[in-house]
Amino acid sequence: MARTHYQVLIIGGGNAGISVAAHLLRRKPNLVLGIIEPNDKHYYQPAWTLVGGGAYDIQKTVQPEAKYIPKGADWIKEYAEEILPDTNTIVARSEKQIYVRLPCCVPWHST
Numbered sequence: 001m002a003r004t005h006y007q008v009l010i011i012g013g014g015n016a017g018i019s020v021a022a023h024l025l026r027r028k029p030n031l032v033l034g035i036i037e038p039n040d041k042h043y044y045q046p047a048w049t050l051v052g053g054g055a056y057d058i059q060k061t062v063q064p065e066a067k068y069i070p071k072g073a074d075w076i077k078e079y080a081e082e083i084l085p086d087t088n089t090i091v092a093r094s095e096k097q098i099y100v101r102l103p104c105c106v107p108w109h110s111t
């Protein structure tokens, strides 16, 4: 069953979120860390400048998100809707509630 409590919860599994997760887990492999990211695909946006210039294949900039989730991190396939700082709670769009000691947003959007 999926966890509902994390020591660190990263909102957004883009380049920044994946990098932060990998760095933290390298230093502390037992950290209970989750990455909340709804998208199945990971986009390497910096290469899009080259794609626009015709020098790079756009297909190479799109990879499965699962390929980049660092070992030891839980991928929570949800959209973070709200952060409730008083209770250290992240509320997902599915209304699932996740409790965390340290939320980390890199970056996230809520509509």
Ligand SMILES: Cc1cc2nc3c(=O)[nH]c(=O)nc-3n(C[C@H](O)[C@H](O)[C@H](O)COP(=O)(O)OP(=O)(O)OC[C@H]3O[C@@H](n4cnc5c(N)ncnc54)[C@H](O)[C@@H]3O)c2cc1C
Pocket (backbone or CB within 6 Å): 011, 012, 013, 014, 015, 016, 017, 036, 037, 038, 039, 043, 044, 045, 046, 047, 048, 049, 078, 079, 080, 081, 106, 107, 108, 109, 110
């Ligand atoms: C054409 C172009 C060229 C660029 N060139 C460069 C460059 O040369 N060098 C450079 O440093 N940067 C460049 N950038 C900027 C680039 O976007 C960033 O460097 C990098 O991709 C940002 O990574 P990120 O993880 O912060 O954001 P993103 O890669 O955008 O990832 C954000 C993630 O958060 C997720 N997310 C958003 N909201 C929520 C939510 N509410 N709940 C859960 N998940 C959420 C999204 O699904 C996404 O996966 C370029 C950008 C573009 C568009």
